[in-house]
Amino acid sequence: MSSGGRGDPYLDYRFVVEIDSVIAGGFNEVTGLERSVETQEYDEGGVNGHTHQLWSGESQSNLTLKRGLTDADTLWKWLRRSASGPVDRKTVMLFLLDSTGALSWGWSFTNAYPVTWSGPSLSADSADVAIEELELTHTGVSTVEGL
Numbered sequence: 001m002s003s004g005g006r007g008d009p010y011l012d013y014r015f016v017v018e019i020d021s022v023i024a025g026g027f028n029e030v031t032g033l034e035r036s037v038e039t040q041e042y043d044e045g046g047v048n049g050h051t052h053q054l055w056s057g058e059s060q061s062n063l064t065l066k067r068g069l070t071d072a073d074t075l076w077k078w079l080r081r082s083a084s085g086p087v088d089r090k091t092v093m094l095f096l097l098d099s100t101g102a103l104s105w106g107w108s109f110t111n112a113y114p115v116t117w118s119g120p121s122l123s124a125d126s127a128d129v130a131i132e133e134l135e136l137t138h139t140g141v142s143t144v145e146g147l
Contacts, residue, residue, distance in 0.1 A: 010104055014097040017065060020111075024074075027067040028096060028131070033107060035141050055117045058092040062135050063092065065107055069120050079114040079134070087113050092136060093144065103109040106144030112136045 016026045039053040065075070081088045089111040096105040115137050120130035 008099075010096050010098060014099075014101070015029065016095045016097065018093040018095070021093075021116050023067075024092075025067060025070075025072065027065050029066040030063065031066075032061040032063040032092065032135075033141070035059070060141050061137065062137050063094075063112065064116065065136070065143075066131055069132045075114070075132065075134045076117055079117045082113045094140070095144075095147075103126045104138075104147045106147050108142050108144055109138040110140050110142075112138040 015030065017027050017030065032081060036059055037055060038057045038059055040056040042052040042054050044052060062103075074099075077120075078088060078090075090113065092109040093114040094107045094109070095103045098104040114134050116135035118133040120132060122130070
């Protein structure tokens with residue numbers, strides 16, 4: 001991740017997902033990379049021209065991983081372990097690659113665990129790839145420094 005200067009934008013199809021430092025397979029889509037500041041409106045007495053917006057916390061979206069369904073059932077098993085016993089929390093890393101394949105940006109999702117697994121939509125008149133989705137909740141997202 002370069003600081004300063006102007007460069008070409010990164011392409012969104014070159015990325016790697018790691019779960020607890022292990023490359024987690026070929027995902028074709030990752031969504032939910034979002035963090036926002038929450039505010040609370042405050043009307044100050046005698047000030048009628050505007051409403052103050054005061055910081056009241058931060059929130060982040062759930063992360064959704066999508067990939068072609070294969071014989072590997074690791075995502076399904078992770079959900080089942082988390083649902084049937086103590087929650088199996090993991091660190092999920094998302095890395096964006098530059099045109100040479102080097103890591104350019106990275107995000108870390110702490111204490112992530114699955115909350116929803118969705119199987120493929122099946123249709124006899126389609127030849128689309130069967131896609132599975134895993135939605136993860138987490139306690140925070142941060143950028144990975146030093147790439």
